[in-house]
Amino acid sequence: EAGVVQSPRYKIIEKKQPVAFWCNPISGHNTLYWYRQNLGQGPELLIRYENEEAVDDSQLPKDRFSAERLKGVDSTLKIQPAELGDSAVYLCASSPGTAEQFFGPGTRLTVL
Amino acid sequence: QQQVKQSPQSLIVQKGGIPIINCAYENTAFDYFPWYQQFPGKGPALLIAIRPDVSEKKEGRFTISFNKSAKQFSLHIMDSQPGDSATYFCAASKNNQGGKLIFGQGTELSVKP
Known part of the structure; x- marks a missing residue:
């Protein structure tokens, strides 16, 4: 399984x-x-989707961050404009509806 | 109340030793406690998890001990190997929040040959 x-x-x-x-x-x-x-820190939730609906985006800085999950499968997270403090690893995880969450390898963002 | 506190920050053991990593939480509504292992450049990988209705769970060389009254849980790694060298994170969640995980600060484990 991929x-x-x-x-x-x-x-x-x-x-x-x-x-x-x-x-x-x-x-x-x-x-x-x-x-x-x-x-050097643990991951912190930005947003959670149930199918295509964002059900928890309370931690998403909405002035510069946006996300979408069209058709309830793939998702895109956008930052515009990026700031120096946005440098971090952005992790995506998915769950089959149970408590277990499975993480991807992440995207390491460096803002200069 | 949302915090999960993890210790130690780093840990060095000899091969075959039994490293122990501890976590404490405050929110009694938490009902799912996983441990994740993360290698450099990789995402966290789920190792083992426990719910508060049991006091211990073993999977291979990994054991979680859970103390509900003290609001603490710990990870033990039996017969540790150099390949276990990684960062370990404890976490907690409430099912009614759809599994939002609150992570500890992480423990960097080094197992010496």
Whole structure:
């Protein structure tokens, strides 16, 4: 069974530029999560989707971050404009509706 | 109340030793406690998880001990190997929040040959 797929794996951008991350969850997993992991810290939830509906986006900085999950499968997380403090690893996870969450390899973002 | 506190921050053991990593939580509504293993450049991988209705769970060389009254749980790695060297995260969630995981700060484990 294929795991969670994320791309790109690495991204380096100048501050104030836009950036987008893509996630393909495990087949059949209706719940999708985006987490941010700062260096030396545990992941923190940004947004959770149940199918195509965002059911928890309370931690998403909505002034610059946006996300979508069209058709309830793939998801895209966007930052516009990026700030220096956005440098982190952005992790996507999916779940089959149970408590278990399965993470992708993440996208390491560096904002210069 | 949403925090999960993890210790130690780093740990060095000899091959064959039994590293123990501890976590404490405050929110009694948490009812799912997983441990994740993360290698550099990789995403966290689910190792083992426990629910508060049991005090211990074993899967291979990994054991979770759970103390509901103390609101603490720990990970034990039996017969540790150099390949176990990684960062370990404990986490907690409430099912009624759809599994939002609250992570500890992580423990960097090094197993020396």
